[in-house]
Amino acid sequence: MTRIGRPRRFDPWVVLVPVVALAAGLLFATSSTTAQGTDLRGGEVTELSALIEERDSTVAGQQAELxxxxxxxQALTDLAASRNGEVAAVQQEAAPGVGSAGLAELTGPGLAIALDDAPRTSAGTTPTEGNPDNLVIHQSDVQAVVNALWAADADGVAIMGQRLISTSAVICVGPxxxxxxxxxSPPYVVTAVGDAxxxxxxLAASPGVQVFQExxxxxxxxxxxxxxDKLTLPAYDGALDMQYARVG
Structure with missing residues (x-):
């Protein structure tokens, strides 16, 4: 009699093992092609290390530049401080010259001198005796007083609150x-700071002032x-350039 065997059971590993082996082979082949003979993970580490080294080099360069x-x-600051010190020294050295030149306000003891025409009569007219020119203040009278003050080494002189400088001119135009x-207009007030x-x-020794006193x-x-005891002379505030006539 012929013996009929039992049918064999289906084993899934028989199919899965070849499939897994085939997939693993494909994966290895793909990795090898992508890496082109290099280590992929090692490449990432190498690139990061190179980036860090490049950044460190850049920072070091920037720190050196800073x-x-x-x-x-610091050098410019030291130079500026030195220049400021030199400027301050020059300003301090030039301060007396600025004051005597009339370019700065001056305060101190001195004299106030008033010059005025002869008083008018009750009718409002000047006396008629003698030469009428003898009854008014003239340019020479004011100039004689100013010259005497400068001769006494006055620190500063002003007329009617106007500070006089070396180029100031006292000019009478009519009255x-x-x-x-x-x-x-008179009365004219001359103020001077200095030894009274x-x-x-x-003033007593000046010939011009003596004539005016008479x-x-x-x-x-x-x-x-x-x-x-205390006079204040303002600083000269006019133009410093010379004024001169020109051919028309």
Missing amino acids: AALQQQV TLLLHGRTY DEMRDE AADAYGLTFDVEEQ
Whole structure:
């Protein structure tokens, strides 16, 4: 009799093992092609390390550049401080010259001198006796007083609150005084800061002031000298360039 065997059971591993082996082979082949003979994970680490080294080099260069700039800033700061010190020294050295030149306000003891025309009569007219020119203040009178004050080494002189400098000119235009482009009417007030005794002595010794003093005594002109403990002369605020005539 022929013996009929039992049918064999289906084993899934028989099919899965070849499939897994085939997939693994494909994966290895793909990795080999992509890496082209290099280590993929090792390549990533190498690129990151190179990036870090490049960044460190850049930072080091920037720090060196910053240090150089800081040195330049410090050098410029030291130079500026030195220049400021030199400027301050020059300003301090030039301060007396600025004051005597009339370019700075001046305060100190001195004299206030008033000069005025002869007083008018009750009718409002001037006395008619003698020459009428003897009854008014002239340019020479004001100039004689100013010259005497300068001769006494006055620290500063002003007329009607206008500070005088080396180029100031005292000019009379009719019955008025022209000074620094402005006109003033009498009484004229001359103020000077300096040694009051020396200025009084120079006023007494000046021939021009003596002539004016005699006219004042004879015709009633005002010549009043008053000593003051504190006078303030303003700084000269006009133009410093020379004014001269030009051909028309």
